[in-house]
Each structure stands twice: as C-alpha cells, then as structure tokens.
Amino acid sequence: MGPRELGLPMQVAAPEPGELPDAVTIWEVGARDGLQNEEQAVPVEVKLEFLHRLADAGLTVLEATSFVRPEWVPQLADAAELLAGLDRAPGVRYPVLVPNARGLDRALEAQVRDIAIFASATETFTRRNLNRGLDEQFAMFEPVVQRAVGEGLSVRGYVSMCFGDPWEGPVPVEQVVSVGKRLLEMGCDQLSLGDTIGVATPGHVSALLRAFVAAGVGVDRLAVHFHDTYGQALSNTLAALQHGVTTVDSSAGGLGGCPYAKSATGNLATEDLVWMLDGLGIKHGVDLGRLVATSAWMAEQLGRPSPSRVVKALSS
Template sequence: MTTQMPESVTVYEVGARDGLQNEATVIATADKVEFIRRLAASGLTTIEATSFVHPTWVPQLTDAEDVLREIDLPGAVSYPVLVPNLRGLDRAVAAGVRHIAIFGSATESFAQKNLNRSVDEQFEMFAPTVTRALHEGMDVRAYVSMCFGDPWEGDVPVGQVVEVGRRLYDLGASQLSIGDTLGLATPGRVHDLLDAFDTAGLGADVLAVHFHDTYGQALANSYAALEACIRTFDASAGGLGGCPYAPGAAGNLATEDLVWMLDGLGIQSGVDVRALAKTSSWMAEKLGRPSTSSVVRALAAQPA
C-alpha cells in the first residue's frame, strides 16, 4: 500500500440522491433544485442529482425528471443519476443524462432484499443497461455495497467483495465505488480491502470509497483511503442519508467533515466548506432537524 497521499481529490456529492431518498419529510421539487444549485455554488463539481428507481421503491424521488429539467444539465458540473435497469435508463436517455450509476451488492442477502435478484442475477440485469448506456455515449459508475459487513450474513470475505467488484467494473464501468453500507469498516480493514483490489488489478485510479458513520469511523476510514492514494470520495452534505434495507445504518460521511480534514492536510478539493455548511444548515431547517455533521454544527455556533 502506498503512503503517498494525493495532492487533490474529487468529492462525489450524494446528498441530493442518497441523502434525501429515505427522508420521511417530503422535500418540494423547488427545494431539491435549490439544494443542488447551492451545492454547485460551494465548489462541488460532481453531484448525484436523483434516481430513476421505480417510485414505489423510492417515493421521495418521483420528481426526478422535473429536478433534472430545472437544474439545466449542461455546464461544468456533472449530475450523475442512479439507474437500476433498462427502464430507468430509458428515462435517463430521455432526460439527457450523460453520467449514470448502477448499484450492486457483494452479498446474496442484500442482493435479494435490494434488487430481488441473486448476486449472479444482478450482473444479468446490469449488463444490457451498461451496454446500452455506453452505446449512448454515457459514462457509467458502479457501486458495490455491503463491502465490510451484511446485517444478515455478518462479515463479508475480502475475496468475495473483490470478485463482485471486479465483475461490476468489467461490465464497462469507468469507476467502482466501494461501499461500507453499515459503517462497519475500520482503517485496517480499509487498507486490507484496497490492497486486495489493487492486487486484482483495480487500483486507486479507478476506485472510490463510500463510508457511513454508524460507528464514528467514516473520517478515520477516509484517512486510510487517502493513504492508499484514493482520489474520489463519496460524501453527503450535512451527513444526510442512510439505507432502508440495512437496519442500523447511519448517515453518510458528512461532506463538510471530509473537506475540513482535506483542507487541514493541504489536499485540494475545490469546495468552500463554510459555504457548504450554510447550505446544509438550510436543508436541515427544511427537514426540521439539526445536521449530524460536526463541522456544520461547529461553524453554525460561531458568531456571525
């Protein structure tokens, strides 16, 4: 494992999709659009905007087309969209989306719960979606979830995660995001898994990490990933998010907490942490509860 930290990183902001999708409070379309615009104004250049999952499964994001139409897709900011299958891809193509993501599972139990498919069957579902997306000139990202533990199966063997991740990537993805869905990872386990991916031919240039903060380890795990020279970090403004299929899963790594650490390390992200914290405070008011981000709370407590 390298200890050469990167000079700069990309923050892959997931708050507008992964962060809001499980909220009980219905967020108005206009507020979602304003949220995304504020995120972009803070310097974020990759903002996962919404999902084309069936409304029955994710009712909070039934306004996906409206959101994308209002934010005006062309420009310097990339707005990836989660696409589960060919039906979702049809909607993405019609909306003019250029970047999509697919969401796979490293375990049988979660694949059945989340996709109603076995691990092997998920590849059969994703393959035609990715093939067509590439034909349409889209960029494809692949998520692999439950990389450090599964609520029904317990610890997930490293080799199993690497095999599933390799198969998802080989469908034609440009990047593989390694997901700690339950927040069970610790820095040593992060090193071990990233080393195993590197040995399998998937190095830091094609990997991203996606940490949850259930046990308060998300920031420490991000530091461990920096030590492996990972250059793309998924994070959610204000720590929004969770997983409805993963009991006990807390919110995502807060973008502000990540950027505060990066700033302290002299690693460039292009994000204005104070502007972003104001955006998260604004969204917290819309949701009727305080942000879980330590940095957001600390900056909000400072005198104006």
C-alpha cells in the same frame, strides 16, 4: 469563504510527497442518497435549490436523483421533474442512479450523461434490494451498462455491503473483489466501495484496497463511500487516501442512510471531509463557508439540526 476567512486553523504541515494525493474529487451524494431516506418527500423546489447551492459551493459532482420505481423509493419519485427543472451549472456533473433498462431509457430522455448502477457484494442484500440473487444481478446490469457505454455515457458501479452485512455479518474480501471486477469488466468506469452499515475500520479498508490492487485493479478506478455509524468514516477515508484513492463520496450535512438496511445511519458529512482535507493540504475546490451555510439551510427545510460536527461547530 475558506478556513482563513473564517478564522480557522490552516494545515499544520504539508503531507510528505507520495503519502497522500494532491487533490481529491468529492462525489456529493446528498441530493440522492441523502434525501432518499427521509420519512417525508422533500419538495422538488427545495431539491433544486439544494443542488444549485451545492454547485455554488464548488462541488463538481452532484448525484442528483435516481430513476427507481416510485413505490420502491417514493422520496425520489420526482426524478424526471427535477431533471427537467435543473439549471445545470457549467463544469458540474449530475450523475443519476439507474436500476434497470427502463431507468436508462428515462435517463437518456432526460439527457443525462453520467449514470450509476447499484450492485451488492452479498446474496441477502441483493435479494432485498433488487429481488435477485448475487449472480443474477449481473444479468440485469450487463445490457444496461453496455447500452449506456454505447450511448457515450460514463457508468459508475456502486458495490454495497463491502465490509459487513446486517444479515450475513462480515463480508469476505475476495467476494467483494470478485463482484467489483465483474462490474469493471462489464464496462463500468469506476467502482464506489460502500460501507453501507458503517462497520469498517481502517485496517479493513487497507486490506480491501490492497486486494483490489493485487487483482489488477488500479486505485484510480476506485472510490470509497463510508457511513459513520460507528464514528469511523473519517478514519476510513484517511486510510483510503493513504492508498491513493482520489474520489470520496460524501453527503452535505451528513444526510442519508439506506431504505433497505435500517442499521445504516448517515453518510460521511461533506463538511467534515472538507475540514480534514484542508488540514492535510489536499485540494478539493469547495468553499467550506458556503457549504456549511447550504447544509444549515437544508437542515431548516428538514426541521432538524445537521449531524455534521463541522456544521454544528461553524453554525453555533
């Protein structure tokens, strides 16, 4: 069910040619980034139903889980069980976060075709998240990426703390570009630029994207990943769209945070993103009614209301 069937206002006017992309790929991270921060582990049966419902709503990229060590993120300790029980929908990609060589082994055993690695733009967060220095992280990731590429897998590189770090403060643009370029040169297909603690503003987003382009990185290789700590996630997304970005990360119902950065609150809610894209006339392929119903259902499983404004508005 789309906006018209729900009795919702359609777009006021189509965007001018060249100002905004015609279509956007939504990289749904709710099942991984969204659930990894839950205090209690969510049963695997609930996760599988969540992924099934998200696919049924029209989302075509569903980041399913992460092969991290259970003591690091116990909420995702069931990764192998989840992938073994997953009924993979035709035309849907199910990327998995892979932290190291052992994680890649497990991903290949599970017949995963899309993986992601999680790097950082700052020294402090790299040490807290990976127990390695900023430069040392590349030595860990390089053999993983090269082997994955050799196996025919697509590899995404997450870059966290692109706009601010809770320990180091504002992060220099050139530092983020340097980290991102090294990941691309290593063999990553795409970079996801993360505002891990939600401090970015549209001007900062524009400056970072311009810097990547000036360094020879096309926007077609960039995605954005915003948290809504200060209520800027949608504004920042619009700024990215205006610079030609066509892949946007979001989490159904606004689930998520970061277990290693407690100031990080929920991700950009997929429903809020879809509402904005509908208003801009940008294609995305998602059925908003089914997505809202899915997030409302998931909120019941978690025992608390969804933080998504669109879910609240359409579920009331």
